[in-house]
Amino acid sequence: MSTYKKEAVLTIGFFVLYLLMAHTAPWAIILGIDNSVRVLGYPLHYFVAIAVGWFGVLGVSIAWNHLADKLDDEITSGAEALDEEGGNKAPSAGPDASEFEPVKGKSL
């Protein structure tokens, strides 16, 4: 898979994962709720909401950090640049907004 596609898959994948972790009400709607099913004394759907909404999101964040760092290294190292034709070399990317020229389009 190309680095460009990896970026898209990683971003969409983690976006969906985040939603699944922090929006657990749809799980409860689909699976139904039963207050007699308990975890640590809490009804299952309540426990899932507060535990997954915290530790689940935290776990996804740690995994995303790891993978995003690797992907970033791949992108900025220009691993794919050699395969691109007709690309013009950009100035070094960094925290300086002056390198980014406004998209004018005023003639339109």
Next chain:
Amino acid sequence: MNEIVWQLPNVWMGIGITVAVFCLYYGVAFYSRSDTHTTADLYVAGRSIGPVVNSLAAATWMSVATFLGVVALIQQLHLPFVYMWIQLILSVPLLVLLYGAMFWRMGVFTSVSFVRIRYGQPAAYLAAAWMVLIMLMYMIGQFVCIAKVFEVLLGLPYLPSLIVSALVITGYITIGGMKGATYNDAIQMVIMMIALVVPLAAILQHLGATGYWFPPLGYGNMTDIMLSKIPEFFDLKFDPRFYLALFVALTLGILGLPQLAQRVLTSSSIKAARRVVPWFCLWVGLAFSATYAMGFAGVFHFAALGQVLPPEAADKTTLLLNLAYNPQWVSGFVIAGVLAAGVSTIAGLMIGVATIVGHDIVGMLKPDLSDQKRLRWGYVGLAGTGIVSLLISLDPPAFLIISIFWAFGMCACAVTPMIVLGAWSTRINRIGAISGSIIAGLFYIALSPYVFPDFSIGTGLVAKLGFAAALITVPMGFILTVIISLAYEKLAGSAYQKVLTEAHDLVEKMHGWPNVSGTRYAGTQWLWILCALWVPVLIWGLQPW
């Protein structure tokens, strides 16, 4: 219930603790002042903040509601409000995932700076107007809440409380700039967590929770008693559309909040910006879980006593429980925690507004100003923001106080599409972005119960919170931005190529690519799929609610 019950018997103790913590905040602000030499120092702390401090500072954005409103709403709505609050943890994670890291790479100070570079000045003025409106609504709510804390908990009159607290807060934020505000925010988050979690452990112990030593998850053994008193506590209550609206109005709204984006931009490196996310989740998860536990304890306590709290008393549940089960000095510290929550949120908002006004708008009007003059404008912007908020807070419109959630919906339809789509597609242009933002934003306002009640979509809570309007206008915002952009591109013909080339140059560079291919982020297929996904949401939103 007598009003005096929730006031500290020894008011001077509360005032003393409050003065002590504000002295600390001023000390940090003065210390940080010596590091503020440029506009980058003032607005983004010279990009010098590490992930732990930054995450603590970012985690304070949930405001004074952490102590007051949330606990009260858990008492009124029970489980649905827990679901509503939990997803707010996604604010910073989704923001960094979708555009925060790219903004850091660009070196911009705010989301408005990005909009200016991406779409041009007219779009930047529009984005600035929406963002300032959203942040002012949020900030005025905080000012009013803090004055009410003084008024209700310490028995001080509202107006002097408002004026003194607003001036004191504006003073220390103006002195310390972003660096002072960031370190103060981090200190305030620690104070908040201690003031929330430690007294809660003692309260839960008194109530019989076996896991009181870990309050966020330590009250499971109280479930049966709770169900015997309030059988519906764990029910879902609302239909699936309500839970969809949590994503559409709130999740998508908070990820566009400019003051949160600016927080990420203070990071010392792009990896440090990413590291903010897991730390943020750790702190926010702890604070949120403790808040649910406090709400649960409040419901449990009053159900056990057979008392029904009036709405105005429900807001003070945290203090009522502390007064009932903990020594008086603990309640004094909790008040310091409440104030820390409000003050830290105001700090982020104030710097956010000041950066947009002092840097973005002044920068567009007077592009040739020197950095020193911009810095001076920045200080004027900070002080001016505080004073304007104070003046509006003297006689706040009634809907402002209850509609902070409503402001998130406005952000979701008017701001989020132009930012997220602009960061991920070169095919989005200024005509599409401006049209989508104006039409969706104005529809959102028109459909709300606050401006034209006769046109309001939905009734009751879903209308007041903006959920009903957001289910129509957020899909509208995304769909219009895409369709108008692509239609304009087609109409413009070959003359459009220059704009497209510039967009490629910008978007590919902000993603970190060392070369510009001219082909990345140019597909339209995913834009059409996105529009198709929004259509059923729009249709569902149009059904009577």
